Amino acid sequence: MSTFYEAITLENDRDAGLAQHGVIKEAEVRRMNVNALVDSGAWTLVINEETRARLGLEIEYMRETEVANGRTETCGITTGVTVRWKDRCVLLSAAVLPEETEVLLGAYPIEGMDLLIDCKRERLIGAHGDKPLYKIK
Numbered sequence: 781m782s783t784f785y786e787a788i789t790l791e792n793d794r795d796a797g798l799a800q801h802g803v804i805k806e807a808e809v810r811r812m813n814v815n816a817l818v819d820s821g822a823w824t825l826v827i828n829e830e831t832r833a834r835l836g837l838e839i840e841y842m843r844e845t846e847v848a849n850g851r852t853e854t855c856g857i858t859t860g861v862t863v864r865w866k867d868r869c870v871l872l873s874a875a876v877l878p879e880e881t882e883v884l885l886g887a888y889p890i891e892g893m894d895l896l897i898d899c900k901r902e903r904l905i906g907a908h909g910d911k912p913l914y915k916i917k
Contacts, residue, residue: 783817783818783819784817784818784902784903785815785816785817785818786815786816786818786865786885786903786904787813787814787815787816787865788813788814788815788816788863788864788865788883788885789811789812789813789814789863789864789865790811790812790814790825790827790831790835790861790862790863790864790883791809791810791811791835791861791862791864792809792810792811792835792836792837792859792860792861793859793860793861793862793871794836794859794860795808795809795810795811795836796809796862810834810835810836811835812831812834812835814831814883815883816882816883816884816885817882817883817884817885818885818890818897818904819884819885819886820886820887820890820897821848821886821887822848822884822885822886822887823875823886823887823888824872824873824874824875824886824887824888824889825861825863825872825873825874825875825883825884825885825886825888825889826874826875826876826877826880826883826884826886827858827861827874827875827876827877827880827883828876828877828878828879828880828881828883829876829878831883832856832858832874832876835861837858837859837861837874838858838859839856839857839858839876840856840857840858840859840873841856841857842854842855842856842857843855843856843857843875845875847877853877855875855876855877856875856876857873857874857875857876858873858874858875858876859873860872860873861873861874863885863889863892863893865893865895865904868893868894868895868906869893870889870892870893872888872889872892890904894906894907894908895907
């Protein structure tokens, strides 16, 4: 399968909760739009240290993980980040690989948003059609 990119939004979940309760303004929620490399070989969302810092995510714990070249590396696992694609979203932790140059969108967030990889057209599609799953506030 060739690789392709999808536009997604990453959002600090703690900030979103504070905004929902009126502690901070909605405009203060740290979020960023990125073109993520869709990587079904990756398990979760993978970001680098710069992205983690821009979103204000904290490292909750460290974990050993195997990377694409087969090496085992220790990476940080973050506090909650919401991944948004069109009308869909999923809340999860991200793996931080400091040397990674791209955001990788792995199998767990893809499945969590009820998406499939359309290999022929190199894009993400809804597993049960592209009808909205729910209404985002």
